[in-house]
Structures are given as structure tokens and as C-alpha cells.
Amino acid sequence: MFATPAFRRTVLTTARFRTATNSKSTSNQTTATLYRPLLTPRFFTHTRKMGKEGVHNLQTKADWDSALEIKDTLVVLDCFATWCGPCKVIAPQVVKFSDNYPTARFYKLDVDEVPDVAQDLGIRAMPTFLLFKDGAKVAEVVGANPKALEAAIKAHVGEPAQ
Template structure:
């Protein structure tokens, strides 16, 4: 299940393990396409927390991580930002990126 984050729960959500955060907006077409992909990753990839942040509702978090375009995905490991990538992409590309940090 993909967890929705805001200012009240963001820092604690990314604090432990590997977490991928999808920065999105409801009006964004490519973001809508990525919704089911992120749900699949959440269901299929073990040892990863999958979260999302609505940039319209939590623009403070988007600003903190310099999110200027959406969708933007940031992978965190134990609270540290380890990779950032932008744009819609196939599930396999995202899981390959995640696997580097799960196994590493």
C-alpha cells in the first residue's frame, strides 16, 4: 500500500530502511499513470516503503527537496536522499534503482 505523506509524518516515514517517495499532483497526467505502477511496486517489492507527497498540499516538502517538475521520485535510505529521478517510467526501471539500495 502506498502511504500518503505530509509535513506531520514525512521525516518519520523516511527515517528507516529504503523508502521511495513519489512527488505528484492530482492534475498531472503522467503522475496519474504512475499511480498504479507505484501500487504494484508497493505490493511486489519487499523491504521498501512506497510513499507519495501531493506537491499542492505539501509544497514545503517539495521545496525542501527542490522538486520543480512532477512526477519526481526520490529514494531515501535511512533518512538520507540517495537518488532522484523525474518523469514517468516503466516499473522495471524503478525496481532496478530500488534494488541497488535494498541489497547495498
């Protein structure tokens, strides 16, 4: 199996077979039912540092408001969904950009977890990258297009750090 041991433990402990006695029948027949898999909050609720500077997860509208208040810094917001294939494909590139452009701050926003922020920003497609400077939107890149995203970042930050 190619999954990590921690992932296997999670899968094995969240989806288990349960044998229950049918209380309505007089015989001791048992039926096997499958527990509904649990979504463990540890996968979605913490800010995880990825790369040198990091891509930070936004969990609430207050987190977004505090990120937007950063002055004289480019804020790159990756609006994604966990079920979105192109979002998963471009995620390593975003981490690479966070390493290459240390003067910019990178954030991820799960549109299903924080729908009020996604609605306020007018997100209609995933992935959508919004670039803000001094609290104002300066650029938008819709779709998993790393060249367009890097061009937008370069236009507002400059060349990448070596």
C-alpha cells in the same frame, strides 16, 4: 454511465443549480446560478492502503519527518500532483512495486497539498521519485519511467519478492 455510484453521488451533491430571486428588481424573475463545486476532503486527507504493503499518503511535514526516520529500510517517495497526467499513468506501477518489494516503504506526496516539503526537496517536475536510505537521498528518478524506477529500487533493495 461508467462512474461508480459513490462518485456520481459526490458529483450530484457538490454541483447543484440554485434558483435565486433577484431582490433588486420588482418582478419575480429568477436567475439560475451554479454553485461552485466543493472539494470534499475525504479524497485527499486519509492514508489509504493500496496493495499488500501499501502506498501511504503524506499529509504534513511531520508525517514526512517520521517516514524519513525509518532505519535500514528503503523509503520511496512519489512526488505527484492531482492534475498531472503522467503521475496518474504511473500510479498503478508504483502500487505494483509496493507489492513486489515488501522491504521498501512507499509514500506519495501531493506537491500542491504539502508545498513546504516539496520545496525543501527541490521538486521541479512531476512525477519525481526520491529514494532514501537511513535518512539520506540515494537516488532520484524524474518522469514517469517505470523501468528506471524499478532499476533504482533494485539497486538498493535487491530482487523482487516472489
